[in-house]
Amino acid sequence: MLQLAPEDTQAIMLSLKVAFTATLLSLPLGFATAWLMVFRSFRGKVLLEVLVNLPLTLPPVVIGYFLLLLLGRNGWAGKVLDTWGIHLVFTWKAAVIASATVGFPLLVRSIRLGMESIDRQLVQASRSLGASWFDTLLTVVLPLSLRGILAGSSLMFARSLGEFGATIIVAGNIPGLTQTIPLAIYDYASSPSSTMMALSLCIVAVVISVSVLFMHEMLGRNLEKKELL
Amino acid sequence: MKLQIDVTKTQGNFTLQASATVEGHRTGLFGQSGCGKSTLVHLISGLVQPDRGEIVLDDLTLFSSAKNISLHPEQRRIAIVFQQAMLFPHLGVKANLLYGYKRCSTENRRIDPKAIIEVLQLAPLLKRGVNRLSGGEKQRVALGRAVLSNPRLLLMDEPLSALDDTLRFQIIPYLKSVSAEFGIPYLFISHSVLEMQLMTDQILVMKEGAITEKTTSDQLARNRMAGSQTGYLNLLALRNPVMENGLHRYPWGTGNLLISDGQADEPSLFELSSRDIILFKQHPEAISARNLLECTVKELFGSDGRIGAVLSANGETLVAEIVRSAADDLGITEGSTLFAAIKASSFRKLG
Numbered sequence: 001m002l003q004l005a006p007e008d009t010q011a012i013m014l015s016l017k018v019a020f021t022a023t024l025l026s027l028p029l030g031f032a033t034a035w036l037m038v039f040r041s042f043r044g045k046v047l048l049e050v051l052v053n054l055p056l057t058l059p060p061v062v063i064g065y066f067l068l069l070l071l072g073r074n075g076w077a078g079k080v081l082d083t084w085g086i087h088l089v090f091t092w093k094a095a096v097i098a099s100a101t102v103g104f105p106l107l108v109r110s111i112r113l114g115m116e117s118i119d120r121q122l123v124q125a126s127r128s129l130g131a132s133w134f135d136t137l138l139t140v141v142l143p144l145s146l147r148g149i150l151a152g153s154s155l156m157f158a159r160s161l162g163e164f165g166a167t168i169i170v171a172g173n174i175p176g177l178t179q180t181i182p183l184a185i186y187d188y189a190s191s192p193s194s195t196m197m198a199l200s201l202c203i204v205a206v207v208i209s210v211s212v213l214f215m216h217e218m219l220g221r222n223l224e225k226k227e228l229l
Numbered sequence: 230m231k232l233q234i235d236v237t238k239t240q241g242n243f244t245l246q247a248s249a250t251v252e253g254h255r256t257g258l259f260g261q262s263g264c265g266k267s268t269l270v271h272l273i274s275g276l277v278q279p280d281r282g283e284i285v286l287d288d289l290t291l292f293s294s295a296k297n298i299s300l301h302p303e304q305r306r307i308a309i310v311f312q313q314a315m316l317f318p319h320l321g322v323k324a325n326l327l328y329g330y331k332r333c334s335t336e337n338r339r340i341d342p343k344a345i346i347e348v349l350q351l352a353p354l355l356k357r358g359v360n361r362l363s364g365g366e367k368q369r370v371a372l373g374r375a376v377l378s379n380p381r382l383l384l385m386d387e388p389l390s391a392l393d394d395t396l397r398f399q400i401i402p403y404l405k406s407v408s409a410e411f412g413i414p415y416l417f418i419s420h421s422v423l424e425m426q427l428m429t430d431q432i433l434v435m436k437e438g439a440i441t442e443k444t445t446s447d448q449l450a451r452n453r454m455a456g457s458q459t460g461y462l463n464l465l466a467l468r469n470p471v472m473e474n475g476l477h478r479y480p481w482g483t484g485n486l487l488i489s490d491g492q493a494d495e496p497s498l499f500e501l502s503s504r505d506i507i508l509f510k511q512h513p514e515a516i517s518a519r520n521l522l523e524c525t526v527k528e529l530f531g532s533d534g535r536i537g538a539v540l541s542a543n544g545e546t547l548v549a550e551i552v553r554s555a556a557d558d559l560g561i562t563e564g565s566t567l568f569a570a571i572k573a574s575s576f577r578k579l580g
Binding site: 119121122124125126127128129130131132133135139140143144226 | 271274275276301302303305306307308309311313315317318319328329332333374375378384
């Protein structure tokens with residue numbers, strides 16, 4: 001029923017790899033950003049807020065173009081990386097960066113919602129019982145934000161799987177190298193003879209998305225059960 | 230414990246400017262809600278920084294804007310018992326109890342978890358999740374957790390406000406015994422005169438962001454006698470009653486009291502409002518009130534137009550409240566002898 005060429009399998013594996021890496025890399029930064037926005041007051045908080053949420057409203061193509069300018073051979077980040085012998089543009093790593101940038105606001109939003117529901121007095125109790133702020137972060141804030149982290153990770157993972165606009169600009173559409181599921185479907189869709197191939201990849205995308213959502217629900221329920229003990 | 234406070238803190242359009250020195254193990258901080266009690270708790274514990282001033286606990290400067298000192302909350306060793314228990318929901322009872330203990334350096338660990346578990350009767354709760362505890366059980370665990378962090382000072386920020394009356398008086402003995410048994414001084418924050426009488430010796434009174442008065446719990450109750458809905462509350466700790474015609478006869482001083490309410494096997498605490506004591510100049514022939522005590526007026530005090538008479542009866546002390554004209558009719562002076570009638574049902578058992 002499913003018609004998958006070897007390149008398609010590669011695209012599926014690459015999509016999973018990119019989404020997984022992007023989510024994993026963004027988690028610590030997302031957690032830290034959410035913590036800053038919820039628990040700290042500082043100058044320029046509004047600016048940080050706008051900056052974090054910007055990818056949510058900007059067209060992904062625009063983000064991709066900015067990333068290309070930044071990471072390209074003449075971009076300032078690209079130049080620095082070049083001296084260390086690292087080239088990101090048109091590799092799968094660039095796809096990771098594109099996905100991470102686009103999915104980051106979703107991750108931060110979810111973690112933030114989780115953190116905002118933590119009673120401030122729990123944090124105060126922890127501090128007055130002798131825990132430093134970092135200790136409190138690890139032993140009170142982190143475990144109590146787990147649901148938000150989980151929700152954010154699922155959202156981000158799913159968003160990364162669907163990333164198209166930014167990825168095609170900064171990573172290209174090289175089969176076997178940077179071609180993820182959406183890019184492969186785009187290729188198939190432009191040739192009328194490949195309807196079945198496109199459809200097969202679509203089904204795979206649906207299956208992965210549904211699995212992610214299922215896993216999210218299951219883990220969420222497990223956490224809930226634990227809390228009720 | 231000696232606590233010296235002299236701080237200023239502005240939050241929005243509220244300014245706290247508090248200055249006081251207190252010494253002693255059982256200190257109260259009294260004031261209506263919104264007067265800045267909680268802000269002061271935050272300043273002492275280090276959760277909020279004062280704008281200016283100094284806070285010194287015993288010999289340790291916790292905060293000083295002049296010397297540029299501001300210890301972090303975790304360095305102050307001041308534990309807080311909040312209004313809500315604030316147990317960590319992701320940890321079990323045992324992990325909650327030991328949270329502060331584990332973070333306390335070994336040389337400061339004076340209190341053994343086993344001792345606390347025994348005093349607070351926590352053993353049956355240890356295996357339970359914190360979400361399966363009742364309000365009173367939660368507060369006991371919270372108290373144990375705070376004490377086990379081996380604090381130099383325990384801040385009790387209205388720890389009884391969220392509990393109903395029955396639970397409140399069940400918890401009070403725990404609060405008292407923990408501090409007495411383990412020698413931890415506390416600052417008890419509340420807006421209840423009764424709680425102040427039960428929990429504290431000396432009291433700082435706060436009003437509109439300032440400490441306006443330093444007094445004793447008895448003096449506070451006397452000052453507020455006329456204004457309070459319940460008058461001055463006499464507190465009587467009684468035990469070993471004998472049943473007599475459906476009433477409990479409790480030994481009290483050199484005599485007895487007949488009380489409707491009571492409990493045979495355990496000591497009980499009763500409150501008696503100063504307004505429930507009727508005074509007679511001469512021995513009445515027959516009255517319905519079951520208690521008639523001969524007493525001497527030890528002291529008279531005024532409270533907003535009312536007169537409080539401190540009576541000595543059976544070698545014990547009671548405060549009765551009368552209006553000025555009644556005082557004139559009775560011709561009360563210090564040293565005069567009177568008869569006090571109290572109905573058996575006027576004694577309210579606490580808890």
